[in-house]
Amino acid sequence: MKLYNYFRSSASFRVRIALNLKGLAYDYVPVHLAKGEQKQPEFAALTAEGLVPLMELDDGQRLTQSMAIIEYLDETHPQPALLPADAAGRARVRALSQIVACEIHPLNNLRVLKYLVNDLKASDDAKNDWYKHWVRLGLQSYEARLAERPGTYSHGDTPTLADCCLVPQIFNAQRFDCDLSGLPRTMAVFDACMQLNAFQKAQPSACPDAE
Amino acid sequence: MKLYNYFRSSASFRVRIALNLKGLAYDYVPVHLAKGEQKQPEFAALTAEGLVPLMELDDGQRLTQSMAIIEYLDETHPQPALLPADAAGRARVRALSQIVACEIHPLNNLRVLKYLVNDLKASDDAKNDWYKHWVRLGLQSYEARLAERPGTYSHGDTPTLADCCLVPQIFNAQRFDCDLSGLPRTMAVFDACMQLNAFQKAQPSACPDAE
Structure with missing residues (x-):
């Protein structure tokens, strides 16, 4: 898994925590928001939204929006659970x-x-x-x-x-x-x-x- | 179920659609946002967030945040599904x-x-x-x-x-x-x-x- 993200982006930070809680290894790909790297053609080719975090799965599938990414991680790697059972x-x-x-x-x-x-x-x-x-x-x-x-x-x-x-x-x-x-x-x-x-x-x- | 909401609130509108898609009956309780009714004591006593939509279940439990409410409805009334199976x-x-x-x-x-x-x-x-x-x-x-x-x-x-x-x-x-x-x-x-x-x-x- 690759996580396109930025150290100071709090939405990126959310996903990093979830990955760590799950014990999942990932490649950290920095996208410098303050320098506008999210608007460069290389990143724009990956996601029309132009936002971090962007998660690229090993099969090439790309996920956006931090809460959606974390729920995906929770569904595909259930332990430890990040959502209650009820x-x-x-x-x-x-x-x-x-x-x-x-x-x-x-x-x-x-x-x-x-x-x-x-x-x-x-x-x-x-x-x-x-x-x-x-x-x-x-x-x-x-x-x-x-x-x-x-x-x-x-x-x-x-x-x-x-x-x-x-x-x-x-x-x-x-x-x-x-x-x-x-x-x-x-x-x-x-x-x-x-x-x-x-x-x-x-x-x-x-x-x-x-x- | 009671839905505290406002006709023009788009977050309220989201939940109304979900309730209708599920075929669930509910009491419509209007909260006039433009007149500030969400800040009145009666409403504030129900929810510290002071926001609509607010869903009150028959057991008195109150749910906030439209996406969370809709996911709850989908989990407790699975058909028709509002989220894909995968x-x-x-x-x-x-x-x-x-x-x-x-x-x-x-x-x-x-x-x-x-x-x-x-x-x-x-x-x-x-x-x-x-x-x-x-x-x-x-x-x-x-x-x-x-x-x-x-x-x-x-x-x-x-x-x-x-x-x-x-x-x-x-x-x-x-x-x-x-x-x-x-x-x-x-x-x-x-x-x-x-x-x-x-x-x-x-x-x-x-x-x-x-x-």
Whole structure:
């Protein structure tokens, strides 16, 4: 398997965690987003979406969208499971994941921040306020959902898809100096995850293309 | 089952389609987003996320996030299936769904547009350009993915989760007068879906709270 990705891309980071949790080896192919490598012909020939992560399977099949890739990995390599066995549990884990992947991250990724600055002429302060606003709102929802069913990780005592989404978002939040106070459950889950080698090894600073 | 939703919310529309495709009856509980009813205490007591759709099951359990709700419905009411039987097919359907639900819709929902206008002081034109930009970019990706594997619907000859996501997005795009030229496969899938009663009945103008 090849994972086209970027050390700082949090959607890439999600997939790296899942691969590590599953103990799956993969080739790390860096695509430098800040230099626009995702728009170069070689990468565009692989995926019309022009986004990382892009997973290329050994049979040449290519998968996009981090949550879809992780669910694929979970279905084809069931152990350890990244989704609970019960439908209600799966719904909760997917909802937690989507709080990050649909409510926070899409608003704060690189191409959106560039649009704010280049097209909407947002100042640096305005851009940072925007970033912090959506992080805060989303993580407050996450915190409230954790209160419903406390556990070591986001759902129970083993890491799930939700943790694969949460941890990269916290890294981003820290990089942008977001207020993470008042989120004790969320931060305890983050800390528990970062005790695990699978999360440590996947973090941006541990990537071959880290700067 | 109760579905707390709003006629114009495209994430709500996705779930209405899925319920109709499954032939499941539900109580329609309107939450008027434009009037801010999702921030009122009665609704906030039900869900910390403050978002529609919110699905309340007969046992009182509440589910959030449209894609998670639809996957739950598919797991608990398997026929007709809204996800393919094979892992690769499921990955493709989820990726298509996420092109809409993670790349387009989060940037264009009501609270984001309000932030652009109220906080970033974007003009009406700038707001509309933003809207159209993300719709166009996302739908071009969608179109390219459809070209890989042509079918009546987004994936094969029966409607899937991907169609539940695509159709509401096209409704929104039309409402904001977005350029939908050069998307023949996407629009043919949209037209095929709209031949079906399940999609017709779910559309905003058919909802009890339609204005």
